[in-house]
Amino acid sequence: EVYRDTTAGGAFTTQVNNADILTTTFTDTTANQGTTYFYKVTAGDTGGLESTKSTAVSSSWNNEDSGGNGGGGASPSPAVSPDTTQTDDEVDSIQEEEENITLLEGDEALGITLDEENRRTAPLSDEIGLSPLDGTDQRISTVSAGMFVRSYGYTSVYYVTEDMERRPFWDAQTFFTWADGWNDVVWVTDATLSTMSLDAPMLPKAGTVLVKIQSNPKVYFVESDSDLGEYRLRWIPDETTAEILFGEEWADYIVDMEVTTFARYASGDDMDGTESVSAAELMTRDEVNAF
Numbered sequence: 001e002v003y004r005d006t007t008a009g010g011a012f013t014t015q016v017n018n019a020d021i022l023t024t025t026f027t028d029t030t031a032n033q034g035t036t037y038f039y040k041v042t043a044g045d046t047g048g049l050e051s052t053k054s055t056a057v058s059s060s061w062n063n064e065d066s067g068g069n070g071g072g073g074a075s076p077s078p079a080v081s082p083d084t085t086q087t088d089d090e091v092d093s094i095q096e097e098e099e100n101i102t103l104l105e106g107d108e109a110l111g112i113t114l115d116e117e118n119r120r121t122a123p124l125s126d127e128i129g130l131s132p133l134d135g136t137d138q139r140i141s142t143v144s145a146g147m148f149v150r151s152y153g154y155t156s157v158y159y160v161t162e163d164m165e166r167r168p169f170w171d172a173q174t175f176f177t178w179a180d181g182w183n184d185v186v187w188v189t190d191a192t193l194s195t196m197s198l199d200a201p202m203l204p205k206a207g208t209v210l211v212k213i214q215s216n217p218k219v220y221f222v223e224s225d226s227d228l229g230e231y232r233l234r235w236i237p238d239e240t241t242a243e244i245l246f247g248e249e250w251a252d253y254i255v256d257m258e259v260t261t262f263a264r265y266a267s268g269d270d271m272d273g274t275e276s277v278s279a280a281e282l283m284t285r286d287e288v289n290a291f
Contacts, residue, residue, distance in 0.1 A: 001021075006036075008056045035060060043156065052260065110144060128140070138189040140191055140195055141188035167199045177288055201264075209222070232265060232266045233265045234271050245279070
């Protein structure tokens with residue numbers, strides 16, 4: 001979906017596309033000549049699941065753009081495609097680290113190799129599929145559960161589940177609570193993405209960070225329930241409890257999250273300082289944003 005506003009810091013509540021966008025470009029036919037607009041895009045699926053909005057990009061329509069005095073609209077060229085949740089800086093960091101990509105232990109057994117651009121690449125099967133980007137025939141890559149994958153035409157990174165579904169990462173911060181670096185990403189063809197159903201977005205790994213909503217000061221510990229297969233939020237009611245459980249530097253472990261992600265957690269009991277929790281896997285904000 002494409003959203004528009006007249007300021008970069010606006011609410012971006014005006015949706016300007018009337019139908020799903022299946023390409024990487026979009027023309028806003030409702031734009032007024034001489035007005036600068038800002039646009040954000042989201043990724044969505046047929047089940048109504050929608051990602052958070054991308055970073056804003058600006059565009060305006062003038063006579064030079066339209067070829068004279070004829071009609072037309074602004075033609076924004078978003079810095080992110082409709083399938084991405086990464087910011088420009090995060091994409092740049094991917095490209096920078098690609099220069100130092102190396103094969104990992106176990107890659108040979110899985111058929112993973114380095115391509116000519118030094119990317120860890122999944123082997124190709126004999127199965128043919130259509131690219132969702134341009135409709136061309138492509139060979140389907142062979143992937144396994146537990147992989148982090150990204151296709152050539154999009155910047156989103158996905159986790160492949162045991163059911164061979166793909167779960168997108170909201171942002172790089174979330175990705176680095178699960179992975180050691182961009183070196184963990186395996187590249188696949190665009191057509192491969194269409195062979196895996198889109199599942200719910202990945203949340204920060206339980207036990208790695210403390211979380212809060214950007215507009216609310218309440219801080220929570222994330223607990224995993226292996227029996228129910230859910231993540232639970234447990235409120236840390238005060239600083240004393242936080243220091244008992246996580247040490248004097250507890251505030252360094254807090255990361256802000258979009259309010260929409262909290263609906264994906266279950267609610268747990270408040271923490272009272274008597275729990276036995278391990279802080280060994282906790283990561284600071286600097287650590288999950290270091291790449």
